[in-house]
Amino acid sequence: MDNLNQVLLNESQRVGADFKAWKAVADSEGLQLALLEEPENLIEIIRQAGLRGLGGSGFPTYKKWQYMAAQEDATEKYLIVNGNEDEPGTFKDRILLEETPHQVIEGACICALACGINRIIFYINPEQKASLENMRAAVAQWEESELYFSLSKKTGQPVEFEVMATSGHYIGGEETAAIESVEGNFPFPRGKPPFPAESGVHGHPTLINNTETIANVGHIIKHGATWYQDQGLGEATGTKIYCLSGDVLKPGAYELPMGTPLADLIFDHGGGMLVGKQLKAVFTGGPSNTILTPMDLDVPLDFDSVAARRSALGTGAMIVVSEGTGIVKRVTEYVNFFADSSCGQCPPCKTGTYYISRLLSKIDTGRGSQADLDSLYSLCEMLPGTGRCHLLDGAVKVLESSLYHFKEEYEEAIMPATRFGMENFGGTD
Amino acid sequence: MTNGIPFSDALGNYTPQRFREPSNDPTKTRDLLEQFHPDYMPDSMTTLKVGPNQGDVCHKQLADVLQSDARIEEADLAGANTVETDILVVGGGGAGCAAALTAARKGAKVILATKLRLGDSNTVMAEGGIQSSVEKGDTPQMHYDDTVKGGHHYVDKPLAAQMVMDGPDVIRWLIQQGMQFDVDKYGDLLTRRAGGTSAPRVVYYRDYTGLEMMRVLREALTNAGIEVWDYNPTVELLSNDQGHCAGAVVSSLKNCSYTLVKAKAVILATGGIGRMHLNGFPTSNHFGATGDGLVMAYRMGAKLRDLDSFQYHPSGLAYPQHLAGTLITEGVRSAGAYLLNGHGDRFVDELGPRDHVAAAILRECEEGRGVQANETTSGVWLDTPGVELRNPGILKSRFPKLLQLGRKCGTDPAQEPLLIYPTLHYQNGGVVIDGNGCSTVRGLYCIGEVCGGIHGKNRLMGNSLLDIISFGRRAGEHAATEVLGRPHSNVSTEHLSELRRQLTLADMPMENQGPMLFPDYAKFETDSDYDGLHKAK
Numbered sequence: 032m033d034n035l036n037q038v039l040l041n042e043s044q045r046v047g048a049d050f051k052a053w054k055a056v057a058d059s060e061g062l063q064l065a066l067l068e069e070p071e072n073l074i075e076i077i078r079q080a081g082l083r084g085l086g087g088s089g090f091p092t093y094k095k096w097q098y099m100a101a102q103e104d105a106t107e108k109y110l111i112v113n114g115n116e117d118e119p120g121t122f123k124d125r126i127l128l129e130e131t132p133h134q135v136i137e138g139a140c141i142c143a144l145a146c147g148i149n150r151i152i153f154y155i156n157p158e159q160k161a162s163l164e165n166m167r168a169a170v171a172q173w174e175e176s177e178l179y180f181s182l183s184k185k186t187g188q189p190v191e192f193e194v195m196a197t198s199g200h201y202i203g204g205e206e207t208a209a210i211e212s213v214e215g216n217f218p219f220p221r222g223k224p225p226f227p228a229e230s231g232v233h234g235h236p237t238l239i240n241n242t243e244t245i246a247n248v249g250h251i252i253k254h255g256a257t258w259y260q261d262q263g264l265g266e267a268t269g270t271k272i273y274c275l276s277g278d279v280l281k282p283g284a285y286e287l288p289m290g291t292p293l294a295d296l297i298f299d300h301g302g303g304m305l306v307g308k309q310l311k312a313v314f315t316g317g318p319s320n321t322i323l324t325p326m327d328l329d330v331p332l333d334f335d336s337v338a339a340r341r342s343a344l345g346t347g348a349m350i351v352v353s354e355g356t357g358i359v360k361r362v363t364e365y366v367n368f369f370a371d372s373s374c375g376q377c378p379p380c381k382t383g384t385y386y387i388s389r390l391l392s393k394i395d396t397g398r399g400s401q402a403d404l405d406s407l408y409s410l411c412e413m414l415p416g417t418g419r420c421h422l423l424d425g426a427v428k429v430l431e432s433s434l435y436h437f438k439e440e441y442e443e444a445i446m447p448a449t450r451f452g453m454e455n456f457g458g459t460d
Numbered sequence: 461m462t463n464g465i466p467f468s469d470a471l472g473n474y475t476p477q478r479f480r481e482p483s484n485d486p487t488k489t490r491d492l493l494e495q496f497h498p499d500y501m502p503d504s505m506t507t508l509k510v511g512p513n514q515g516d517v518c519h520k521q522l523a524d525v526l527q528s529d530a531r532i533e534e535a536d537l538a539g540a541n542t543v544e545t546d547i548l549v550v551g552g553g554g555a556g557c558a559a560a561l562t563a564a565r566k567g568a569k570v571i572l573a574t575k576l577r578l579g580d581s582n583t584v585m586a587e588g589g590i591q592s593s594v595e596k597g598d599t600p601q602m603h604y605d606d607t608v609k610g611g612h613h614y615v616d617k618p619l620a621a622q623m624v625m626d627g628p629d630v631i632r633w634l635i636q637q638g639m640q641f642d643v644d645k646y647g648d649l650l651t652r653r654a655g656g657t658s659a660p661r662v663v664y665y666r667d668y669t670g671l672e673m674m675r676v677l678r679e680a681l682t683n684a685g686i687e688v689w690d691y692n693p694t695v696e697l698l699s700n701d702q703g704h705c706a707g708a709v710v711s712s713l714k715n716c717s718y719t720l721v722k723a724k725a726v727i728l729a730t731g732g733i734g735r736m737h738l739n740g741f742p743t744s745n746h747f748g749a750t751g752d753g754l755v756m757a758y759r760m761g762a763k764l765r766d767l768d769s770f771q772y773h774p775s776g777l778a779y780p781q782h783l784a785g786t787l788i789t790e791g792v793r794s795a796g797a798y799l800l801n802g803h804g805d806r807f808v809d810e811l812g813p814r815d816h817v818a819a820a821i822l823r824e825c826e827e828g829r830g831v832q833a834n835e836t837t838s839g840v841w842l843d844t845p846g847v848e849l850r851n852p853g854i855l856k857s858r859f860p861k862l863l864q865l866g867r868k869c870g871t872d873p874a875q876e877p878l879l880i881y882p883t884l885h886y887q888n889g890g891v892v893i894d895g896n897g898c899s900t901v902r903g904l905y906c907i908g909e910v911c912g913g914i915h916g917k918n919r920l921m922g923n924s925l926l927d928i929i930s931f932g933r934r935a936g937e938h939a940a941t942e943v944l945g946r947p948h949s950n951v952s953t954e955h956l957s958e959l960r961r962q963l964t965l966a967d968m969p970m971e972n973q974g975p976m977l978f979p980d981y982a983k984f985e986t987d988s989d990y991d992g993l994h995k996a997k
Binding site: 276371 | 948952957
């Protein structure tokens with residue numbers, strides 16, 4: 032297990048808010064090197080390294096950065112470091128912000144250098160009190176440091192930090208909702224275009240990166256693009272923090288090479304299944320994504336390989352469920368989560384998530400009929416893409432995926448007579 | 461223990477007397493407890509291996525249940541009906557009712573689920589009364605001092621201080637609800653003295669104060685429109701993704717099915733552990749006192765305290781056998797009844813703290829001065845005829861329940877003394893709470909006997925009826941203000957997976973399942989085909 036926690040969750044990085052301790056062990060070489068480089072070169076290194084959006088999209092990071100850097104006329108540019116994680120089963124940003132705040136700040140500074148950004152906002156879920164506190168303490172120390180002055184000197188304008196508690200809504204993690212939130216409004220997602228890189232916070236170009244993505248930046252600049260590529264297995268690059276939870280013996284956050292097979296994660300690192308349990312399914316990437324089955328135990332956990340199995344890596348959350356767990360019930364819970372989280376501005380999402388959730392509850396509690404199941408199927412076709420953001424798509428994705436893999440469970444659930452072993456119960460006299 | 465004085469000889473030795481020499485036993489409380497009190501037997505204790513109290517000392521029988529496997533699996537919940545409410549109160553005793561009532565009056569939707577029926581609890585068995593410093597010349601400070609001293613200074617002081625300050629208001633509130641108290645000809649509350657206290661402070665109604673309290677609370681509950689689910693034991697709590705308490709799994713004994721109750725707050729008022737029969741002692745507790753709340757709260761991650769401390773009430777009926785353990789109120793001793801050994805001598809200050817008196821009784825029996833009723837049963841006399849002799853008519857007017865008990869035994873307490881032996885009465889420790897009854901787990905409130913700290917390591921008579929109302933009202937009010945306007949969260953049994961993980965990693969056996977729900981002799985295994993109550997699957 033010598034490939035565990037090598038980079039982001041390395042012991043040397045996990046010093047909490049203590050700036051001196053961090054500089055002593057983890058140093059700030061990445062930023063110091065970056066200060067000597069031209070901005071375009073930094074973006075080029077990130078491109079070569081193959082860093083991708085680790086918040087779930089897997090979108091190449093350099094593309095966003097290039098677009099931002101190209102906005103030369105802008106008087107102000109914003110970076111929002113997105114730490115509003117709120118999905119069940121995902122807990123990586125919390126660890127990064129709480130235990131390694133300086134690594135995140137360093138990455139954000141390099142990003143600011145590369146794109147000419149002057150305002151950095153750390154956007155953090157208020158439920159994670161320790162993350163907020165440690166980030167505030169860490170930022171205060173940075174603002175006193177020499178590094179901070181060299182940074183402003185290099186960019187030619189003062190760089191401002193802000194640690195901001197989000198409204199705590201799940202939807203607030205969506206890019207454009209985050210912008211609304213930063214502007215002080217309720218986090219209603221906006222329509223696109225204009226894309227945030229063109230017109231974001233108060234109309235200024237705005238870059239939104241996930242905390243984990245940003246945390247990697249310092250390491251890439253320090254060790255070089257090739258090093259980063261070598262961290263991954265096969266075609267994949269870098270490392271990934273997998274959040275393992277559910278019916279395994281040792282759940283937790285494991286930073287492993289991108290492309291580590293699912294079986295290694297569950298059985299080597301996670302200690303295997305809980306006693307006497309059989310693996311039934313894995314909900315990947317938190318519920319906004321899809322299901323892997325025991326057939327997929329060999330899948331390398333990277334964006335492309337997982338996508339090839341009709342699933343998605345997402346945030347790297349792996350919720351393991353064992354035989355005996357009702358898939359319909361689980362999916363019902365997840366869809367309820369979306370129904371509760373819908374901001375309500377797009378009618379298809381507002382009523383769609385609610386309607387799916389009601390149908391699922393009905394089926395789960397044995398009151399459903401074939402017609403209800405048929406409705407679910409047609410909703411899966413009708414709904415995707417009809418909302419401004421991807422919340423509705425997420426709800427449909429998990430439903431669709433479960434319908435694909437566990438169709439028989441839904442069918443059993445709408446035939447209560449057989450489920451309770453009362454096949455001969457039909458007589459009326 | 462067959463070395464005592466035979467029952468008939470001892471009864472022959474006995475005559476009611478106006479006055480007997482007090483005991484001049486010089487043994488210090490500490491020594492007496494260490495030698496004879498069951499809590500001080502090192503063999504019966506162990507340390508906990510998993511959970512928030514890992515490493516703490518705990519009674520072996522209790523540890524077995526705290527570290528048992530859960531009764532339910534996620535598979536059991538497939539197809540279970542889900543009900544939503546603001547607040548779920550678990551337990552139908554005085555504490556649960558007071559909390560439910562207060563919360564409902566604040567505007568919260570409340571469901572009260574109880575294992576048996578509303579009022580099937582220890583509250584109705586509380587005979588002595590309620591401590592509250594309402595007398596002239598008595599103060600909350602004195603009440604506080606007594607409570608702290610009685611609890612051997614292990615009392616959570618802010619909790620005790622808050623409770624004694626609440627005392628007079630609790631009585632006022634109960635009177636407003638319609639509860640009766642014994643009063644003098646001017647309508648002033650009568651008081652009597654409890655063991656280990658410095659002033660007469662216990663207000664009471666006959667010798668069934670708790671029953672009268674429950675009568676009032678039940679009526680109020682019905683009128684407040686609170687949904688009461690009887691025969692619905694709660695078998696497990698539910699957690700949300702933050703690890704907060706978000707509801708419970710309730711098992712309906714009538715429909716043989718589980719219901720998931722999604723609640724924004726759960727108030728546990730499940731009472732004590734008497735029916736675990738620690739160290740083989742009889743118990744004064746009602747049938748449902750099996751420590752369910754402790755187990756469920758512990759699994760949710762709530763911190764517990766004083767798990768090695770239990771109260772053995774000195775005067776449990778020892779004989780006849782089928783009534784063993786039945787409580788005889790301390791009020792009888794406070795009215796002047798002596799405790800006499802087989803020789804007819806007093807051997808302890810009858811109004812000392814309960815643990816001291818209980819240990820003294822155990823000493824008499826162990827050292828051969830007890831009364832031997834049969835091969836397995838011994839005890840000491842409770843000198844009821846002596847009380848009657850000094851105050852003719854007092855038994856009839858003040859202790860009707862005692863006379864009723866006498867009729868069940870086939871004796872007349874006014875003529876013949878009763879044979880008594882300590883009975884497992886109260887769990888001193890329990891869930892750690894704050895002044896509003898909040899446990900260390902958000903969304904989980906614990907009130908009444910299930911929580912610990914208020915009484916330290918020994919409870920005084922009458923403080924329990926006070927604590928259930930004082931903390932019950934506070935918890936109900938706090939929970940109601942907390943939850944109103946808050947949405948429901950998702951529920952899961954993730955904390956049970958965590959429990960199984962910890963048990964596996966600590967190499968613990970997983971054969972036993974908890975919570976107990978019913979004592980073994982309930983024989984549900986053979987009488988019922990209901991899966992929800994099966995211990996082994």
